[in-house]
Amino acid sequence: MTPRRSKRTRTKGMVWLMLVIGALFVFRLFWLQVVQHDYYQNEAQKEQVARFTIPAKRGQIYARDGSSGIVPLVLNEAVYTVYADPQVVVDKTKVVDLMQRVAGGNLVGGFPAALDNRQSRYAVLARQLNKTQAELIKQADLQGVGVQEGTKRVYPEGSLGAQLLGFVDADGRGQYGVEGALDSQLRGVPGLLKAVTDVRRIPLSIGKGDINVPAKDGQNLVLNVDRNIQARAEQALKDGLARSKATHGSVLIMDPYSGRILAMASSPSYNPDKYYQVKDYSLFQNRVVSEPYEAGSVVKTLTMGVGLDKGVIEPGTVYNNTGSVRVADFTIKNATPDSIGPTTMIDVLHYSLNTGAVFVLQQLGGGSINDQAKQTLYDYFTKRYRLGQNTGIEQQGEAPGVVIPPTDPQGGAVRYANMTFGQGMDVTMIQVASAFSAAINGGTYYKPQLVGGILLPDGSVQDQPPTVLASNVISPTASAKLQDMVAAARHNGFLAFTDPPGYRIGGKTGTSQIIDPKTGKYTNDNSIGTYLGFGGGAKPRYVIMVRVKDSKLPGYAGTVAAAPIFADISNWLLQYLRIPPNS
Structure with missing residues (x-):
């Protein structure tokens, strides 16, 4: 081969080699830019684009303050969460030192091990930091560490x-009470920011491919509860429990003509600002709605309402009270031997006679406790008075209780005789007070309501009207008669001396034995005293129900322990609500 031909061959080979190399480059670029375009685009977005949750502000809760104003019960305070991107953190030692020095007790469990998880892009290092702590961390300007603003609940009225x-x-979820029942309404809806970030995960200017969905804050709720009535109820309850050396008690105050809850209290209580320090979780429960019990003789008022509505008794109807009555193979006795002989229905409430309540049941059956009598009482108690079912009040943990139907093997004559005076069935205070309100207000059952409206951004309140669940629970005529009977029963008794003259006050005591956990038997040493009544001028302005457990005072707990608390609150309400005397 001549030198010239050899040179042409080498040149040709170089050309082909360059063509092959060029073809490889072209193929590689085609593979990367066309075939795997979506893959590398997604990888780039993972590195450059971050998703940030924009927290919504939780709705605040307010109470009424008199007739026009409102006051805050639950507010939000700014707190800060410190987070890190383990893939971006450069100097773990500096991060750990800074967090231990600044965050201290706010560090989360698992710190600082979370910084070693390189598969994660978001690790929470500390929660609930104040603004000063947050500023110190921001000033350190550590790569891969960020601060996010949030809120925590504060309670300007303490344990009220x-x-x-x-x-x-700690996870931002409402627990118990209004916070738990209306959690979704209060929590709001978080927003979303999806944007290109720098190496420190700080969002850059928003581009056309970014997403920015604003957060929707939770609603600010205004309760029907009056701050001043609530405070008075809690103090009266606390004082009453101290007098009777009782273990715990509850008070409910409501407007019988709207269902609005003016106060609702239980004692002992706790400080919601330090809920995590509570060891006895029963303190979280609102016993007014969550603890069914045998309410005792206060239920006689409801039984009288049934008899009046069915037309089988009148306030002056007389029966022969012998002090006891035989039902099946069981003898039911009165708690006291008072008023032996001809006795009116008003006296049945005055002296709290069990035999009189059983007499009403007998009249519902034409003179005996038969299927008709039992079914009538059951229908009124459950379908009209709505006992044994949730009222729908805005409280987490409401319990329905139990009312045994007459078709149940346990729904015999003895049980139904006991039910007429509040034993043999489990009901809650909110159920009984709501039923009693319907029985004395003309026959309208209002849904008990804690929330009275929504505080709008302009500072005005969008009121929530009362909700009628049933009408003609008992007739207006029967209701008026029952109201008179309950007022006469109190007026004729010694408790009337605690009432100021000129006002119309009515009420009924109830004392129910409970089972001693040590012996498994009913005993007078373990009892629940209840008082249920109303007060006002020409018509009832409020209904008060008081319950006291395990009073140590001698006598019936409904009279000696619960009734004084009712009187304390009632007399104060007459002045606070500026109710003029009727005469």
Whole structure:
């Protein structure tokens, strides 16, 4: 081969080699830019684009303050969460030192091990930091570490209304009370920011491919609860429990003509700002709605309402009270031997006669406790008075209780005789007070309501009207007669001396034995005293129900322990609500 031909061959080979190399480059670029375009675009977005959750502000809770104003019960305070991107953190030692020095007790469990998880892009290092702590961390300007603003609940009134309010846990979820029942309404809806970030995960200017969905804040709720009435109820309850050396008690105050809850309290209570320090979780429960019990003789008022509505008794109807009555193979006795002989229905309430309540049941059956009598009482108690079912009040943990139907093997004559005076069935205070309100207000059953409206951004309140669940629970005529009977029963008794003259006050005591956990038997040493009544001028302005457990005072707990608390609150309400005397 001549030198010239050899040179042409080498040149040709180089050309082909360059063509092959060029073809490889072209193929590689085609593979990367066309075939795997979506893959590398997604990888780039993972590195450059981040998703940020924009927290919504939780709605605040307010109470009424007199007739026009409102006051805050639950507010939000700015707190900060410190987070890190383990893939971006450069100097772990500096991060750990800074967090231990600044965050201290706010560090989360698992710190600082979370910084070693390179598969994660988001690791929470500390929660609930104040603004000063947050600023110190921001000033350190450590790569891969960020600060996010949030809120925590604060309670300017301390423990006032703790059980009806509930609290918000460390994960931002409402627990118990209004916070738990209306969690979704209060929590709002978080927003979303999806944007290109720098190496420190800080969002850059928003581009056309970014997403920015604003957060929708939770609603600010205004309760029907009056701050001043609530405070008075809690103090009266606390004083009453101290007098009777009782273990615990509850008070409910409501407007019988709207269902609005003016106060709801239980004692002992807790501070929702320090809920995590509570060891006895029963303190979180609102016993007014969550603890069914045998309410005792206060239920006689409801039994009388049934008899009046069915037309089988009148206030002056007389029966022969012998002090006891035989039902099946069981003898039911009165608690006291008072009023032996001809006795009116008003006296049945005055002296709290069990035999009189059983007499009403007998009249519903034409003179005996038969299927008709039992079914009539059951229908009124459950379908009209709505006992044994949730009322729908804005409280987490409401319990329905139990009312045994007459078709149940346990629904015999003895049980139904006991039910006429509040034994043999489990009901809650909110059920009984709501039923009693319907029985004395003309026959309208209003849904009990804690929330009275929504505070709008302009500072005005969008009121929530009362909700009628049933009309003609008993007739207006029967209701008026029952109201008179309950007022006469109190007026004729010694409790009337605690009432100021000129006002129309009515009420009924109830004392029910409970089972001693040590012996498994009913005993007078373990009892629940209840007082249920109303007060006002020409018509009832409020209904008050008081319950006291395990009073140590001698006598019937409904009279000696619960009734004085009712009187304390009632007399104060007459002045606070500026109710003029009727005469």
